[in-house]
Amino acid sequence: MEKSTSYGNVSVAIIMDGNGRWATVRGLPRLAGHRAGAVAVRRIVEAASDLGIGALTLYAFSSDNWKRPSVEVGGLMQLFRTYLIDEMPGCIRHGIRLEVIGRRDRLDPALIATIEEVERQTRGGRNLRLRIAVDYSARESILRAASQTIADRPISPDEFSDLLGNGGNVDLLIRTGGEQRLSDFLLWESAYAELVFTRRMWPDFTREDLASALGEFTGRERRFGGLRCQEVVPAGGV
Ligand code: FPP
Helix, strand or coil, X not given: CCCCCCCCXXXXXXXXXXXXXXXXXXXXXXXXXXXXXXXXXXXXXXXXXXXXXXXXXXXXXXXXXXXXXXXXXXXXHHHHHHHHHHHHHHHHHHCEEEEEECXXXXXXXXXXXXXXXXXXXXXXXXXXXXXXXXXXXXXXXXXXXXXXXXXXXXXXXXHHHHHHCCCCCCCEEEECCCCCCCCCCCCCCCCCCEEEECCCCHHHCCHHHHHHHHHHHHXXXXXXCCCCHHHCCCXXXX
Protein backbone atom coordinates (compact mmCIF):
# COMPACT_ATOMS: atom_id res chain seq x y z
CA MET A 1 0.00 0.00 0.00
CA GLU A 2 1.21 3.51 -0.87
CA LYS A 3 2.75 5.61 1.88
CA SER A 4 0.74 8.76 2.35
CA THR A 5 0.68 11.61 4.82
CA SER A 6 -2.67 13.02 3.73
CA TYR A 7 -4.52 11.49 6.69
CA GLY A 8 -2.05 12.75 9.29
CA ASN A 9 -4.65 14.95 10.98
CA VAL A 10 -7.44 12.43 10.74
CA SER A 11 -8.57 10.57 13.84
CA VAL A 12 -10.32 7.30 13.06
CA ALA A 13 -12.28 5.20 15.56
CA ILE A 14 -13.56 1.70 14.92
CA ILE A 15 -16.26 -0.36 16.64
CA MET A 16 -15.00 -3.84 15.82
CA ASP A 17 -18.23 -5.83 15.73
CA GLY A 18 -19.07 -9.23 14.32
CA ASN A 19 -16.44 -11.62 15.72
CA GLY A 20 -19.07 -13.84 17.32
CA ARG A 21 -21.23 -14.12 14.19
CA TRP A 22 -18.14 -14.68 12.04
CA ALA A 23 -17.31 -17.71 14.22
CA THR A 24 -20.87 -19.02 14.52
CA VAL A 25 -21.47 -19.25 10.76
CA ARG A 26 -18.28 -21.31 10.53
CA GLY A 27 -19.37 -23.63 13.35
CA LEU A 28 -16.56 -22.33 15.56
CA PRO A 29 -16.61 -21.14 19.19
CA ARG A 30 -16.94 -17.38 19.71
CA LEU A 31 -13.36 -17.19 20.93
CA ALA A 32 -12.16 -18.34 17.52
CA GLY A 33 -13.93 -15.26 16.15
CA HIS A 34 -12.09 -13.06 18.62
CA ARG A 35 -8.78 -14.67 17.66
CA ALA A 36 -9.54 -13.92 14.01
CA GLY A 37 -10.48 -10.43 15.18
CA ALA A 38 -7.05 -10.00 16.71
CA VAL A 39 -5.48 -10.91 13.34
CA ALA A 40 -7.66 -8.21 11.76
CA VAL A 41 -6.46 -5.73 14.39
CA ARG A 42 -2.85 -6.39 13.34
CA ARG A 43 -3.76 -5.97 9.68
CA ILE A 44 -5.69 -2.73 10.19
CA VAL A 45 -3.09 -1.14 12.48
CA GLU A 46 -0.46 -1.86 9.83
CA ALA A 47 -2.74 -0.40 7.15
CA ALA A 48 -3.45 2.70 9.26
CA SER A 49 0.25 3.21 9.70
CA ASP A 50 0.90 2.76 5.96
CA LEU A 51 -1.91 5.19 5.11
CA GLY A 52 -0.38 7.80 7.41
CA ILE A 53 -3.47 8.06 9.65
CA GLY A 54 -2.74 10.24 12.69
CA ALA A 55 -4.81 8.42 15.30
CA LEU A 56 -6.70 5.15 15.49
CA THR A 57 -8.92 4.16 18.42
CA LEU A 58 -10.25 0.60 18.59
CA TYR A 59 -13.17 -0.49 20.77
CA ALA A 60 -11.96 -3.83 22.11
CA PHE A 61 -14.03 -4.31 25.29
CA SER A 62 -16.88 -2.21 26.59
CA SER A 63 -17.72 -1.94 30.27
CA ASP A 64 -20.96 -3.76 29.41
CA ASN A 65 -19.01 -6.69 27.96
CA TRP A 66 -18.33 -7.93 31.52
CA LYS A 67 -21.87 -9.36 31.26
CA ARG A 68 -20.60 -12.03 28.83
CA PRO A 69 -19.76 -15.58 29.97
CA SER A 70 -16.53 -15.74 31.98
CA VAL A 71 -14.88 -18.04 29.42
CA GLU A 72 -15.33 -15.41 26.72
CA VAL A 73 -14.24 -12.54 28.98
CA GLY A 74 -11.17 -14.47 30.17
CA GLY A 75 -10.26 -15.41 26.61
CA LEU A 76 -10.55 -11.80 25.46
CA MET A 77 -8.37 -10.54 28.32
CA GLN A 78 -5.75 -13.15 27.43
CA LEU A 79 -5.93 -12.08 23.78
CA PHE A 80 -5.37 -8.42 24.71
CA ARG A 81 -2.31 -9.28 26.79
CA THR A 82 -0.83 -11.54 24.10
CA TYR A 83 -1.48 -8.85 21.49
CA LEU A 84 0.29 -6.17 23.55
CA ILE A 85 3.28 -8.39 24.25
CA ASP A 86 3.61 -9.55 20.64
CA GLU A 87 3.09 -6.14 19.05
CA MET A 88 5.31 -4.04 21.30
CA PRO A 89 8.52 -4.47 19.25
CA GLY A 90 6.69 -3.68 16.00
CA CYS A 91 5.09 -0.59 17.53
CA ILE A 92 8.48 0.69 18.66
CA ARG A 93 9.96 -0.04 15.20
CA HIS A 94 7.16 1.74 13.33
CA GLY A 95 6.79 4.75 15.65
CA ILE A 96 3.37 3.67 16.92
CA ARG A 97 2.45 5.07 20.31
CA LEU A 98 0.08 2.61 21.95
CA GLU A 99 -2.20 3.57 24.83
CA VAL A 100 -5.10 1.83 26.49
CA ILE A 101 -8.13 3.90 27.47
CA GLY A 102 -10.88 2.90 29.90
CA ARG A 103 -10.95 1.73 33.51
CA ARG A 104 -7.99 -0.19 34.83
CA ASP A 105 -9.14 -1.06 38.33
CA ARG A 106 -11.09 -4.14 37.22
CA LEU A 107 -8.35 -5.59 35.01
CA ASP A 108 -6.02 -8.41 35.99
CA PRO A 109 -2.76 -7.11 37.53
CA ALA A 110 -0.70 -8.94 34.89
CA LEU A 111 -2.62 -7.18 32.12
CA ILE A 112 -2.25 -3.81 33.86
CA ALA A 113 1.51 -4.37 34.15
CA THR A 114 1.70 -5.24 30.44
CA ILE A 115 -0.32 -2.17 29.47
CA GLU A 116 1.93 0.09 31.54
CA GLU A 117 5.05 -1.48 30.01
CA VAL A 118 3.80 -1.06 26.44
CA GLU A 119 2.73 2.52 27.08
CA ARG A 120 6.16 3.29 28.54
CA GLN A 121 8.08 1.59 25.75
CA THR A 122 6.11 3.17 22.90
CA ARG A 123 5.76 6.66 24.37
CA GLY A 124 8.24 8.10 21.86
CA GLY A 125 6.21 6.96 18.81
CA ARG A 126 5.43 9.85 16.49
CA ASN A 127 3.73 8.20 13.51
CA LEU A 128 0.46 6.66 14.64
CA ARG A 129 -1.34 7.23 17.93
CA LEU A 130 -3.02 3.89 18.60
CA ARG A 131 -5.57 3.71 21.41
CA ILE A 132 -7.26 0.51 22.47
CA ALA A 133 -10.40 0.87 24.56
CA VAL A 134 -10.69 -1.81 27.24
CA ASP A 135 -13.35 -1.71 29.99
CA TYR A 136 -14.44 1.50 28.34
CA SER A 137 -17.76 3.34 28.69
CA ALA A 138 -18.16 6.80 27.20
CA ARG A 139 -20.88 7.71 29.69
CA GLU A 140 -18.73 6.67 32.61
CA SER A 141 -15.75 8.53 31.16
CA ILE A 142 -17.88 11.68 30.85
CA LEU A 143 -19.24 11.34 34.39
CA ARG A 144 -15.75 10.86 35.81
CA ALA A 145 -14.42 13.94 34.00
CA ALA A 146 -17.50 15.99 34.91
CA SER A 147 -16.99 15.22 38.58
CA GLN A 148 -13.43 16.60 38.30
CA THR A 149 -14.50 19.95 36.87
CA ILE A 150 -14.56 22.98 39.08
CA ALA A 151 -18.22 23.94 39.35
CA ASP A 152 -17.68 27.70 39.68
CA ARG A 153 -15.36 28.02 36.68
CA PRO A 154 -16.55 27.74 33.07
CA ILE A 155 -14.69 25.03 31.19
CA SER A 156 -14.08 24.93 27.42
CA PRO A 157 -14.88 21.88 25.27
CA ASP A 158 -11.15 21.41 24.63
CA GLU A 159 -10.36 21.46 28.34
CA PHE A 160 -13.10 18.92 28.92
CA SER A 161 -11.68 16.72 26.14
CA ASP A 162 -8.32 16.82 27.89
CA LEU A 163 -9.95 15.76 31.14
CA LEU A 164 -11.61 12.84 29.38
CA GLY A 165 -8.22 11.73 28.11
CA ASN A 166 -9.58 9.70 25.20
CA GLY A 167 -7.69 11.48 22.42
CA GLY A 168 -10.02 14.33 21.48
CA ASN A 169 -12.23 14.70 18.43
CA VAL A 170 -12.93 11.72 16.21
CA ASP A 171 -13.20 12.55 12.49
CA LEU A 172 -14.31 9.20 11.13
CA LEU A 173 -16.10 6.48 13.06
CA ILE A 174 -16.45 3.09 11.43
CA ARG A 175 -18.60 0.24 12.71
CA THR A 176 -18.35 -3.23 11.24
CA GLY A 177 -20.87 -6.06 11.64
CA GLY A 178 -23.97 -4.37 10.21
CA GLU A 179 -25.35 -2.67 13.33
CA GLN A 180 -25.85 1.08 13.22
CA ARG A 181 -25.35 2.37 16.75
CA LEU A 182 -22.59 3.87 18.89
CA SER A 183 -22.81 1.49 21.87
CA ASP A 184 -21.36 3.92 24.43
CA PHE A 185 -18.16 4.56 22.43
CA LEU A 186 -16.51 8.01 22.35
CA LEU A 187 -19.83 9.88 22.62
CA TRP A 188 -18.29 13.26 23.40
CA GLU A 189 -15.42 12.88 20.97
CA SER A 190 -17.67 11.81 18.07
CA ALA A 191 -19.92 14.88 18.21
CA TYR A 192 -19.00 15.75 14.60
CA ALA A 193 -17.59 12.43 13.45
CA GLU A 194 -18.55 11.15 10.01
CA LEU A 195 -20.12 7.72 10.45
CA VAL A 196 -19.48 4.77 8.17
CA PHE A 197 -21.34 1.52 8.81
CA THR A 198 -20.39 -1.64 6.98
CA ARG A 199 -21.95 -5.09 6.98
CA ARG A 200 -18.47 -6.65 6.85
CA MET A 201 -17.76 -8.69 10.00
CA TRP A 202 -14.65 -7.44 11.79
CA PRO A 203 -12.44 -10.49 11.10
CA ASP A 204 -13.06 -9.93 7.36
CA PHE A 205 -12.34 -6.19 7.43
CA THR A 206 -9.47 -5.47 5.05
CA ARG A 207 -6.99 -2.70 4.28
CA GLU A 208 -9.10 -1.95 1.22
CA ASP A 209 -12.20 -1.56 3.42
CA LEU A 210 -10.33 0.95 5.57
CA ALA A 211 -9.10 2.83 2.50
CA SER A 212 -12.63 2.84 1.09
CA ALA A 213 -14.09 4.27 4.36
CA LEU A 214 -11.42 6.98 4.25
CA GLY A 215 -12.33 7.69 0.63
CA GLU A 216 -15.98 8.08 1.63
CA PHE A 217 -14.93 10.38 4.48
CA THR A 218 -12.84 12.53 2.15
CA GLY A 219 -15.79 12.91 -0.20
CA ARG A 220 -18.12 14.22 2.50
CA GLU A 221 -18.60 17.88 3.16
CA ARG A 222 -18.10 18.66 6.84
CA ARG A 223 -19.88 21.81 7.90
CA PHE A 224 -19.75 21.60 11.72
CA GLY A 225 -23.10 23.37 11.89
CA GLY A 226 -22.06 26.10 9.43
CA LEU A 227 -23.09 26.58 5.80
CA ARG A 228 -21.88 24.93 2.63
CA CYS A 229 -19.03 26.92 1.04
CA GLN A 230 -21.20 28.18 -1.87
CA GLU A 231 -23.94 29.27 0.55
CA VAL A 232 -21.72 31.70 2.47
CA VAL A 233 -23.19 35.17 1.87
CA PRO A 234 -21.20 38.38 1.61
CA ALA A 235 -21.10 40.58 4.70
CA GLY A 236 -24.26 42.63 5.13
CA GLY A 237 -26.81 40.30 3.54
CA VAL A 238 -28.48 37.06 4.51
C1 FPP B 1 -17.60 -7.38 19.29
O1 FPP B 1 -18.03 -8.45 18.49
C2 FPP B 1 -16.20 -7.58 19.61
C3 FPP B 1 -15.70 -7.66 20.87
C4 FPP B 1 -16.54 -7.52 22.08
C5 FPP B 1 -14.27 -7.94 21.10
C6 FPP B 1 -13.31 -7.24 20.19
C7 FPP B 1 -12.05 -7.98 20.21
C8 FPP B 1 -11.22 -8.15 19.16
C9 FPP B 1 -11.43 -7.51 17.86
C10 FPP B 1 -10.05 -9.07 19.23
C11 FPP B 1 -8.93 -8.72 20.09
C12 FPP B 1 -8.60 -7.27 20.16
C13 FPP B 1 -7.36 -6.79 20.32
C14 FPP B 1 -7.16 -5.35 20.52
C15 FPP B 1 -6.17 -7.64 20.27
P1 FPP B 1 -19.09 -9.49 19.07
O2 FPP B 1 -18.36 -10.51 19.86
O3 FPP B 1 -20.12 -8.75 19.86
O4 FPP B 1 -19.67 -10.06 17.76
P2 FPP B 1 -21.18 -10.50 17.49
O5 FPP B 1 -22.02 -9.25 17.52
O6 FPP B 1 -21.12 -11.09 16.13
O7 FPP B 1 -21.56 -11.48 18.54
